[in-house]
Amino acid sequence: MLRLEDVVKRYPAPDGGELTVLEVPRWELGRSERVALVGPSGSGKSTLLHLLCGIVRPSSGSVQLLGERLDRMKESSLDRLRASQVGYVHQSFQLLPGFTALENVLAAAAFGSPLSKRRQRERAAELLADAGLADRLDHLPRQLSQGQQQRVAIARALVNEPSLLLADEPTASLDPETADRVMELLAGSAAASGAALLLCTHDMDLAARMERIVTMKEISARGSAAPMPPERPRAAIG
Ligand code: ADP
Ligand code: MG
Numbered sequence: 650m651l652r653l654e655d656v657v658k659r660y661p662a663p664d665g666g667e668l669t670v671l672e673v674p675r676w677e678l679g680r681s682e683r684v685a686l687v688g689p690s691g692s693g694k695s696t697l698l699h700l701l702c703g704i705v706r707p708s709s710g711s712v713q714l715l716g717e718r719l720d721r722m723k724e725s726s727l728d729r730l731r732a733s734q735v736g737y738v739h740q741s742f743q744l745l746p747g748f749t750a751l752e753n754v755l756a757a758a759a760f761g762s763p764l765s766k767r768r769q770r771e772r773a774a775e776l777l778a779d780a781g782l783a784d785r786l787d788h789l790p791r792q793l794s795q796g797q798q799q800r801v802a803i804a805r806a807l808v809n810e811p812s813l814l815l816a817d818e819p820t821a822s823l824d825p826e827t828a829d830r831v832m833e834l835l836a837g838s839a840a841a842s843g844a845a846l847l848l849c850t851h852d853m854d855l856a857a858r859m860e861r862i863v864t865m866k867e868i869s870a871r872g873s874a875a876p877m878p879p880e881r882p883r884a885a886i887g
Pocket of ligand 1: 694
């Protein structure tokens, strides 16, 4: 499903140098696997999720999703692949403020769904109902609680039946009880549709509910929260 090989991600540093934030010799995620990704703040979890769906390109190395090399793909093809195959749940929901719950879900369907407009509408309403929001379809994000907004974001991520579901600390701003329901919804939806789920969190209780836990340390030679020293020439890692 997903395969990273020799991936390095560097960013320009304020001092004019470069900062290596990720160094992944090799990492894979299988179809229908449900995995928690844990690591301290700054260890590169978000960067990794962005690489996995092509929002960010690696400085070097290969990122394969469903057999396609994301690192070599044109922007327009990437957009299409991402819209149809990847559901992304952001930590801060990122709902469109002027759109209702239903419209937020439909906006994602408009880009990536092969269904007719009528079927898209039915599916979006079904997903929101499954998320316990049947009576909130026409509410704007600001008229919804945090947990309800996160559930709209999950319905949006699921509307195009993605094969890969990525969730970036999806419960970080929720109380424990709501976090629990949101986790249930995410893991349950992934299991029902056979999607792979990669969820990053620093809550070990939540992580323990996935099939497998991986730490950033295991994945990346650079999984550290400590400030990084200025980049010096180094011997190749391998
Ligand atoms: P996490 O999600 O685990 O908290 P991030 O992936 O957000 O970590 O960040 C990892 C490191 O990469 C941090 O040190 C951060 O400062 C750096 N970083 C992330 N995005 C950028 C960027 N666009 N430009 C420069 N540095 C960045
Ligand atoms: Mg992050």
